[in-house]
Structures are given as C-alpha cells and as structure tokens.
Amino acid sequence: MSMNDNRLYAINDICNRMSKEFVTVDGNVRKIQKETLTPYKVATVILIKEYCNDTTKVIMERRNFCLASLKLIQSADMELDALLNMLYEPEYALHRFADRLEINLDAVHEKGIDQLLDLFDNLRRLMESKDHALSLPALSRNSVLGLYVRRMLIFFEKLAFDQVVALYNDMEKYVVKKIDSLENSDISISKQEDFFGPDNKAKTIWGGRQAELLVAQQAHALQTDEHKALPPVELRVLVQDLLKSNPYNADAHYLSYLNCIRVNDFCGAVDSLYHCFDRLAPLENRSTPEDRSRTFRYAALNLAVLHAQFNHKEVAQYALKEAIKLAQEAGDNVCLQLAHSWMSYLISKENKKGSLIERSVGKASLLGITHTTGLSLISHAHSYALEAKNPPQVFEILMKSDMLNCQHSMSDLMSVTFAEKSALWAYYGKMEMASLCGQLLLLHNTGDKKQHMFNGPSTCQAIVTVANMLIEFGEYALADIVLAHAKERFPNSPCNKIWMLSEQLHILTQLLRQEKWGEAEAVARNISSLDQLESKLRLVEVCLAKGDFPKGLEHIGAIEEHPHVTPPYVIRAALLSSQITCVSSLLDNGTAIATNCIMRLCSALELAAQNHLSYYKALVKMHLANIQLLMGLPVLALNSVKDAIPTVLGHGGCYDQGRAFMLYGKCLIASAPEKPFEARKEIILGGIKSLSKAQELFTKVNAIAKIKSIVHLQAVFYNEINLLPERNQCAFEFRQMDEQYLMTPTDLFLY
Incomplete structure (x- = not known):
C-alpha cells in the first residue's frame, strides 16, 4: 500500500461536520416538556x-x-x-x-x-x-x-x-x-x-428536565465524541423509553435521527426526522405565520441535509430549493446562507463551486455565522487545491480558518483543519509533513485537562495516517495495534470507512506479494464499496501482477472515463498503463511502444507539475528512467533517477525507496564504461551496494519477489567482475529462497 493512496479524504469530514452544524432543531417553537412530582x-x-x-x-x-x-x-x-x-x-x-x-x-x-x-x-x-x-x-x-x-x-x-x-x-x-x-x-x-x-x-419514567439533559448529552456525544455515546441499539431503546414517557418529545425523535445516521439507516432517519418536525409544527390557530414558516423552511433544510448524508444529491437539491424559496419569502438571511453553503457542496460543476464557496465565506462572515465561516474557509482551501492553485494560497486560507477557530474555541473545526492540512501535504507529496499534522491533531485531542475533545472523522483519519506510515515502513505489528484502536474508537459510519479502507489496502498488498491472485482480486472488488476509483486501480495492479493485461487496460479506460476522477488517479492510471505496455509489448515492437509510453508519461508529468504533485513527479521520472534504460539510454536514465530519487527517499515508504535504489543500481551499472576494467568494476560494485540497500528495504516490508530479483542481479554482476565467492553466496541465497517461497522474481522490465 503506497502512502500516496491516502489523498484528500478529509473532505468527507468537512461535509459530515457541515451536516452536524446545520441539522439543528428549531428551539423557538419547541413544546415545553411537562414534569410531574413522582x-x-x-x-x-x-x-x-x-x-x-x-x-x-x-x-x-x-x-x-x-x-x-x-x-x-x-x-x-x-x-x-x-x-x-x-x-x-x-x-x-x-x-x-x-x-x-x-x-x-x-x-x-x-x-x-x-x-x-x-x-x-x-x-x-x-x-x-x-x-x-x-x-x-x-x-x-x-x-x-x-x-x-x-x-x-x-x-x-x-x-x-x-x-x-x-x-x-x-x-x-x-x-x-x-x-x-x-x-x-x-x-x-x-x-x-x-x-x-x-x-x-x-x-423507566423520564421527567422533562432529565429527558432534555439526556438528549442534549447524547446528541453532543454523537457529534463530537461518539465513543462516549451509548451504542446504537441501547440508544434506540433509550429513545423508545423517552417517547413512552412523553410521546410529543421532538428532541427524542431528533436524537433517533442522529442515531440512524450513524448506522446508515435511511428509512429510520427519514421517519425520525418527519416525526421530529411533526411535533414541532405549530398549530394554525395558536401560532403566528412567521413561526409556521420558520418551522417549515428549517424542516426542508434538514431534509436536504439528510439526503446529502446518503449522497442523494439530486433529491437534496430539490429539498434545498424549497428551503431557499421559503427563506426568501420570510427574509431569513441565516437560513439562506446555510442553504447556500450546502448548495456549494451539492453542485457538481467544479467551475461554479469555487465562486459559490467564496461568496459563502463572505456572507457567512457578514452574518456572524462563525461555524459556517470556518467550514467555508476549509472548503475554499480544498477547492483551491483541486483547482491547482499555488500551495501558499491554499495554506494561507487555512491559516485564516485557524485564527477564526481559535478566537471562537471551535475545537471540532480545529481538528478538521489539522486533518485538511495533513491531506493537503499528502496530496502535494510531503508525507513527513502529512504525518506531522496528523500527530498534531492527535496531540490537540489529548490531555487530562481537556474538557471538550472532538473525536470525529478527522481524528479517525489522523489515527489511520499514523497506521499508514507504520505500514509503509514495515512496522506491521505496531500498525495493527493502531488500527485496532481505530476500530474500537470508531465502530460506526462514516468514520469506520476510513480505517476499513486502510485495512483492506494493507491486506491487498500482502496478498499481492504472496501471489494469491484470486484472494487479492476479491479484496480489490470489495474496496469498491469504500472507494470506487481506488478499487479500479487496485484491480489493475492485480491484472498486471498475474498477467491479465487486456483486463487491466479495460479497467484503466474505466478510470479515465469516470466523471469524478482527480489528477492523482489519472497519473496513477498512466503509470500502470505504461507498466502493462512495457511488459506486454516492448520486446515485439520496442521503439514504437517505448515512444508511446514516453508520451503518456510526459503527459502525466505535465499534469503532476500543473497540480504541484511533487511525489508523483518523482514517480513519473522514475518510470521514464526505466523506459530509457530499456531503450538502451542508460546515461539519460541515470540523470532522471538522480533528479527524482531525493524526493522518493525523503517522502516514500520502504517499498518505493527500495524500488528507487534498485533502479539506481541498474542504471549505474548499465552506464559503466566497458574499459578500463578497474573503473567498470568500481562502478559495478557501487551498483551492487545500491542493490544491497534495496534488498534491506524490501526485506523490511516482506517483498520476497523483489528480493529474489535483486539476489539474481547481484549474482550476475558479481560473476561479471569475477568475484566468484560472492556470486556463489548470492546463488545459494537465491536457491534457498526459491525452495522456501514459490513466488517468481518480478519482471525486470518493471520499475
């Protein structure tokens, strides 16, 4: 599993936080809870x-x-x-x-x-x-x-x-x-x-004040620190008890709505929301027209948020338009602004989304809706990153959000900002900075003196970021402990999807390295319920590993035609496509196929440069160097590797670093002069040393096929420079691994 798979998942946290801010029960028309002496x-x-x-x-x-x-x-x-x-x-x-x-x-x-x-x-x-x-x-x-x-x-x-x-x-x-x-x-x-x-x-008989306090405590826990709330089944039983004591308790129905949302129960959520606003609906003969209008427009807004939670964007837009129309009739600027913020999330046209978010930031700030302003600033920074704006502009917007969050002590948005920074650093290829921001988020939410902590999707994402870093550096036992903590702390949706994806990607990578193609393909297909594009890319990796190249190219075509594909996915698809082409066709029609691969990789390199994706730029250059090496241009390949290897070694995991050292060693040896022999021998020894570093890194992540390939290369190069004891030792190690592990060495045409 590459560290680059963890890209910009924090936007899911943003929309979750938006939903929890906007779905509020209208307190102005709440019926007073009756309390008796018992x-x-x-x-x-x-x-x-x-x-x-x-x-x-x-x-x-x-x-x-x-x-x-x-x-x-x-x-x-x-x-x-x-x-x-x-x-x-x-x-x-x-x-x-x-x-x-x-x-x-x-x-x-x-x-x-x-x-x-x-x-x-x-x-x-x-x-x-x-x-x-x-x-x-x-x-x-x-x-x-x-x-x-x-x-x-x-x-x-x-x-x-x-x-x-x-x-x-x-x-x-x-x-x-x-x-x-x-x-x-x-x-x-x-x-x-x-x-x-x-x-x-x-x-169980609940009094009015006790019921109000309990509902408030559980609702607050569900929105800020879910593991402190009652489990879903127990909370449902509790809501039933509350409604037996007072059938007209609208807040209890709203708590049931939040509980249904956390377990993805659409029917129950809709039913609870309808019941909530049925109890809040004022009587025609006992209320003013303004009270009735207020209840109806906020009911429409909450219904839009509910459909947005389940990704029913078209239905959500219809409900949102109804809320906007009612708010315009009543002149309710706050309701209009909340609807406007959600419209910027629901709209599918990227060119309009940026301007909508900018207007949302200004209007929310003018109306003093600080929570919405903070969320809009985070969304604005996210939108800027996807529009390929300069990274300094993106982080400047997040700095404004930090100032606002600190001024108003909005701990939930502080956590979301840390998660967004972590995602953006990962997006730009600076994985050390991404890990640092994730750890700062966890540090922000710890300490005995903390009275209010936020344990939402952003916190779960930070924990998973730490687990991903441990996996990338071969610390599988520690990573399992961290993921187990995430499972225990975030058992319900939407947070559980974050650690589920990380866990499934880790399992898939291990299956691929063990050459269990059938199981790996099943896991890759299961990932589609969490991330469709990631599932397609992983299926391409499976097809490449087992040699099903036509099916792999078919999946790549589906990725490129996907309506929501982002630059990182396009680049990864281009890298996999070039690898499939190299393995399947390079020997038959070398020059033409290599030229086609180079053109495709150059397009990916340009896309990475336009979007400031430094790590992907380095990976593309590595693949270009591999093609140049196969074409017999070792000097050009060596220059490309020297240009890209600092980025890979600085921000890549053990597997990517091992591949970089392996390619560097191969390029170094291929570029060695034929004469004099002593100069060639010295360069070949330098290349073997680089291969030994790659072997250490591959051993750490248990990449047996790569280790066998390196040992084979070392034996060949030791034989070339007449170091026979070392050659025999490498040959002996290869034979031992070949008897112990049934995996075949990786194709030498692949980077």
Missing part, C-alpha cells in the same frame, strides 16, 4: 434532607454524596430497590443515608399523608437560617441541590388535594414494591442493575 423524586429530596441535617459527615461521604446526587437528579425514575442498591454500592458507600432514607419512607407509609406534608415543611426549613439572620442555612438556595429542592417544593405547592392523595398512594406502592422484593433478596449484597437494561424497560 415517588422517586420525593425519595431523592428525602435523601438530600438527611444529608444536609447530618453534622458528622466525613470527607469521603461528602464526595460520594455529591457524585451520587448528581446522578440521581439527572437519571430517569428508578424503583426504590434500585435506588438503594446504588447507595449501597462500593462506588458510593452511603450506607448511613440509605438506612435513613428507608426509615423516612417507612414513616410515610405508616403515618400517612401527614408525614408527607411534614416532609415538605422540613424541606423549606433547610434553606432558612436556624440561629440568626447571618448564619448559613443547611442548604444554599442557589446551589444545584437547592435549585432542585426548590423546584420540587413548587411542584408540590401546585398540587390540588386529590393530586396530593394520588402522590401519597403512589408513594405507598413505591415502598410496598420494595418490601415485596426484599422477601426474595438481600438488599445489602445486591447490585444495582442498569436502568437501560431489559428488566427495567417498563419501569
């Missing part, structure tokens, strides 16, 4: 009361209670046995307060509704000074627990008499259910069960 909440405030009235608390109890109370006020309603189990767990170890909670609940059960009324009277006194006006109350009114208790007091005061009686009856059932469960198990040794589990599905 026995679980009463039990929670009893626990708070007992803690505040206790004067013998130790440090560990204070810490444990703070953690437990936050979990209690943010979680769904739990049964009493589950609540007590949590307090008895070693993580919290609040045994004293759990025992007092049981005593208080038993008192409510035995003494009746008067005890419940006394409880709320005692809660009011918690926030009042006991001794004098300057003394501090047991519970601060403005603390997190104080605000929670005050809200429960308000709910209780609003209850009518029959509602208080109903609450008391619910409390009795709450306590009696715990007593019944104690007959079958000892609570002091039982464990708390996860309230998302199958045993507690029917028992």
